[in-house]
Amino acid sequence: MKRKISVWLCIIIFVITCVSCGNYEVTEMPMKKEEENIVQAGKKVGVLMPTREVERWEDDAENIRKALEIEGYEVIVEFAENNPYTQITQMEDMLKKGVECMVVVVVDSEIQRETLEKIWKKNIDIIAYDRLIMNTEAVSYYATFDNQSIGVAMGTYIKEHGKLDEVRMKDEHKTIEFFMGDANDNNAFVIYQGIMEVLGEYLEDGTLICKSMETEFADISTRDWSRVFAKKEAARILESYCEDDSLDIACCANDTIAYGIIDALNECGYTQENWPLVTGQDAEIEAVKNIINGKQSMTLYKDTRVLADKCATMVKAVLEGTIPEINNEDEYNNGNFKVKSYLCTPIVVDKDNYREILIDSGYYGEEELK
Numbered sequence: 363m364k365r366k367i368s369v370w371l372c373i374i375i376f377v378i379t380c381v382s383c384g385n386y387e388v389t390e391m392p393m394k395k396e397e398e399n400i401v402q403a404g405k406k407v408g409v410l411m412p413t414r415e416v417e418r419w420e421d422d423a424e425n426i427r428k429a430l431e432i433e434g435y436e437v438i439v440e441f442a443e444n445n446p447y448t449q450i451t452q453m454e455d456m457l458k459k460g461v462e463c464m465v466v467v468v469v470d471s472e473i474q475r476e477t478l479e480k481i482w483k484k485n486i487d488i489i490a491y492d493r494l495i496m497n498t499e500a501v502s503y504y505a506t507f508d509n510q511s512i513g514v515a516m517g518t519y520i521k522e523h524g525k526l527d528e529v530r531m532k533d534e535h536k537t538i539e540f541f542m543g544d545a546n547d548n549n550a551f552v553i554y555q556g557i558m559e560v561l562g563e564y565l566e567d568g569t570l571i572c573k574s575m576e577t578e579f580a581d582i583s584t585r586d587w588s589r590v591f592a593k594k595e596a597a598r599i600l601e602s603y604c605e606d607d608s609l610d611i612a613c614c615a616n617d618t619i620a621y622g623i624i625d626a627l628n629e630c631g632y633t634q635e636n637w638p639l640v641t642g643q644d645a646e647i648e649a650v651k652n653i654i655n656g657k658q659s660m661t662l663y664k665d666t667r668v669l670a671d672k673c674a675t676m677v678k679a680v681l682e683g684t685i686p687e688i689n690n691e692d693e694y695n696n697g698n699f700k701v702k703s704y705l706c707t708p709i710v711v712d713k714d715n716y717r718e719i720l721i722d723s724g725y726y727g728e729e730e731l732k
Contacts, residue, residue, distance in 0.1 A: 407677055408456035408464040409439045410449055412493075416587065416618050417646045418666060419467065422491070425670030426465060433678055444586045446470035450477045463487045463677050470546050471496040487680040490701065491673055494548045497697040502680060504694055504703040505673040507664045509549045512708050513556015516613065516641050519660050519710060521560055524611055524639055530569040538570045538611040539599050541592055541619050545583035548696075553615055553643075554579045561613075570611075574599045584619050592622025600630045608636045617642040617649035617661055624657050645711055650720060650731055653713055660712040663719055672704050 409426050411419040419441070427437045438456055442449035446469040454477065456464065464481065466488055468474055475498050482488060482500035495501040520526070520538075529536055540557075543550025564570040565577060576582050576599075585591045592614070603609050612627075614620040620642040627637070634656065642649050645663035652658035672687070679686035690703040711719050720726045 405434075405463075405681055406436045406438060406456075406459060406461040407681075408453070408459075408461040409437060410452055410456075410464060410466045410468075411439070411441045412449075412467050412469050413444045413586075414441050415444070415589075416616075416644070417648075418644045418664075422467075422666045422670055425667050426491075426673055429671050429674035430677060433674065435677070435681075442469050444469055446473040450474055453477055453481060457481060457484070457486070461486065463489065463681055465489045465491050465673055465677065466495065467491050467493050468495050471498065471548075472546075475500070487677075489673060489676050489680070492549065492669070494694055494696050494701065496548055499698050501696065501701055503676050503686060503688070504701045505669060505676055506549070506694075506703060506705060507669065507708050508705040509552040510556045510693070512643060512662050513553040513558075514560055515556075515662060515708065515710050516553070516615075516643070516660075517557040517560025519641065519712075520611055520613060520639065521564070523659065526564050526569055530564070530567065535568055535571045536610040537603070537607065538565075538572055538613060539574055539596070539609060540572070540577060540582040541584055541595065541612065541614045541623055542579060542582045543587050543615040543619070544585060545580065547587070550583060550587075550615060551579055554582075557613060573602050573607075584615070584622075587616055587618050589618050589622040589625070592619040593625045594622075596623045596626035597629065600626055608632065609638045612638050612640045614641050615643060617644045617646045617658075620652070620658055620661075621648065624652065643708075645720060645725075647726065647730055650711070650716055650726065653711070653716060654731065656713075660710055662708040663711045663725075664706065664708045665723075665725065667725075669706050672706065676704070 407430055409423055411423045414420055423439045427439055430437045438459065438461065440452040442452060449469045464486060478488060478495065478498055478500040487502040488500055490501050490504040492506050494504055524536055542554050561570060600609065612623045614623055620640050623640060639659045642658055642661040645661045649658055649661045653661065676686040688702045688704055690705050692700055694701045694703045709719055721728055
């Protein structure tokens with residue numbers, strides 16, 4: 363009897379030893395995609411956009427939401443209507459709701475810094491979307507379009523289509539005014555730098571003349587990238603022009619600002635005969651319609667579907683504890699450190715190629731542009 367008990371004890375001890383040493387393997391069936399999504403469904407992601415006033419932010423929010431929901435995440439979207447204090451409240455509410463990652467188009471980095479850092483200290487990743495969050499460590503990654511190249515593309519379009527080298531050869535000049543983005547948005551300054559990289563030499567030698575003499579970024583920034591403020595500034599500046607010396611080029615940092623300038627030009631009596639070259643950015647529907655009817659010369663097309671997808675892969679990576687895809691580690695210093703970034707490339711769109719770029723790609727339908 364004792365011998366039988368000893369045998370059983372040996373067997374039990376052997377099994378326990380195997381399990382504890384890892385020699386006893388348990389095989390698990392791999393998860394199906396649907397089961398993975400159920401696991402992810404407990405994770406919440408906050409998406410904070412600045413305003414609905416600019417068409418593209420609604421598109422971006424929807425594209426990000428769709429991309430994340432496909433992966434099984436619960437997504438909370440909020441718009442701050444360009445009020446940093448509203449965005450602070452929204453961020454705090456998301457914190458209470460248990461979000462584990464925030465995608466933020468920040469309204470004002472300085473005003474929101476304390477809140478951002480409070481969230482950051484709770485180990486919640488913050489991904490800056492399109493606008494770099496400045497002067498804080500509270501940012502994990504940055505997803506954006508290459509804003510330097512946006513400025514360079516805009517300046518190059520003005521150089522080529524304004525035939526500035528020919529104007530210089532003839533010892534003539536063209537007039538230009540600048541309407542840049544919000545001073546609180548680092549992107550606006552980077553775009554400005556890109557523009558001046560191309561046009562600076564023509565301003566210096568008199569090929570381009572700015573009658574307002576406002577060419578420094580601080581003097582030409584447009585609060586909230588607002589159509590209303592842009593129109594007001596354009597109306598003031600256009601008073602210094604006359605029929606014999608009308609404005610030749612309106613360098614506008616985005617489509618919304620361009621709308622304000624177009625409104626002011628219409629009210630000042632500009633016609634097809636003296637209509638200036640007008641730039642823009644974002645390829646909004648109204649902007650493309652303006653390009654078709656000759657009111658706007660060009661825009662920069664930024665496929666927000668691509669950017670939203672890249673951002674969604676960043677979110678998934680940080681929540682899964684992996685490293686997201688990065689293609690720039692050196693250019694975007696937020697005043698505190700160089701933020702690892704993914705940059706998408708914009709495309710110039712004008713009357714010659716809008717159909718190929720925007721309609722043939724399925725970004726817009728034919729009926730939307732009528």
